[in-house]
Amino acid sequence: MNVSGDMVFDQVSSVQNPQRILIVDDQPDNLRLLSKMLVDDGYDVRRALSGTLALLNVQSSPPDLILLDINMPELSGYDVCKTLKAEPKTRQIPIIFLSASNSETDKVQAFEMGGADYITKPFQMREVLARVATQLKLQQLNSLRENLSRMLVHDLRTPLSCISLCSSSLLRRSYLESKDQKILQTIYTTSQRLNHMLNDLLITAKLDAGQLVLNRTQVNLNELVQEAIAGLTFDADAKRVQLVRHLPDTSYEWSLDANLFRRVIENLLANAIKFSPMGGTVTIALERMEDTQQNRYTISLKVSDEGMGVPDDQRQTIFQPYETGQAIDGVSQIGLGLSFCKLVVDAHGGHISVEKNQPTGATFSIQMSHAIVS
Incomplete structure (x- = not known):
């Protein structure tokens, strides 16, 4: 395990394209223990000894998941989480809080801040690995859902535009009976509503990913x-x-x-x-x-x-x-x-x-x- 400085330690993994995990804890022993455990399980692990260093690390290279200690000097884990959740580009990174406190109040606060999970110290290795794997799997499923949404929007646009244009063209015909006019108006209005829904899907995905620039x-x-x-x-x-x-x-x-x-x-x-x-x-x-x-x-x-x-x-x-x-x-x-x-x-x-x-x-x-x- 390569150790240099107190900010970030890139780990070498035998797994191709390993998922990246950032561990944030002001206790070096905790960092070493968690790092070894996760590297042995095939993850690319980086470490930060403070909340400030963690934020710098995330800005330079966002991880797939963060293990975040709550009680740290200067910036607490809650402060770090609040900052990350306020930024569109980092709000989707799952955060698992680490804490010696087992109180209901602390756990509720962690989830209200946007935490994905909460692990109590002293932690069990198998439990940590299971919780990390679960959150990463959920993240992959969310990404899959977003990609599927984009593909569906793309594939539905052409036939929907055809329905909208054809119904709009027929509505301009003066010889249509009143009953037919109402049917065509319903088709046209429904196609417009579907088009709005497709636009919402695309915009939502871009906003969620921090990729949309407001005009x-x-x-x-x-x-x-x-x-x-x-x-x-x-x-x-x-x-x-x-x-x-x-x-x-x-x-x-x-x-x-x-x-x-x-x-x-x-x-x-x-x-x-x-x-x-x-x-x-x-x-x-x-x-x-x-x-x-x-x-x-x-x-x-x-x-x-x-x-x-x-x-x-x-x-x-x-x-x-x-x-x-x-x-x-x-x-x-x-x-x-x-x-x-x-x-x-x-x-x-x-x-x-x-x-x-x-x-x-x-x-x-x-x-x-x-x-x-x-």
């Missing part, structure tokens, strides 16, 4: 909301859902990727319509709130419906990919729309959440803050 411009939020509403009037009319808007007289501008953020508003409105009862009401409200003490102002966008709402225990998981929440008869759910919304809002430095709408339903809220410029 920010100064955007009039009032106009953006109006555009999103206009694109969903057909869906609302089909369920006799009333779209109520509470927009300020003063136009607000914000630095956004207009196309992506419009899709966020459209997704929230489409969900609200989909889960609303026949003849229900969907409300969208936009307002600006100033905090003079903090010298900041916040833009708040809320979409409320009168559906079944989101159970308390699903208010966080509902934003995860492929999480569909409660199953409802007659309502198709894939579980990508809200995940897409969260990724886009996060990329803009905002926050999205869901709460109860009184007396029934759910309210999805987006908040974005900015310093007041005097």
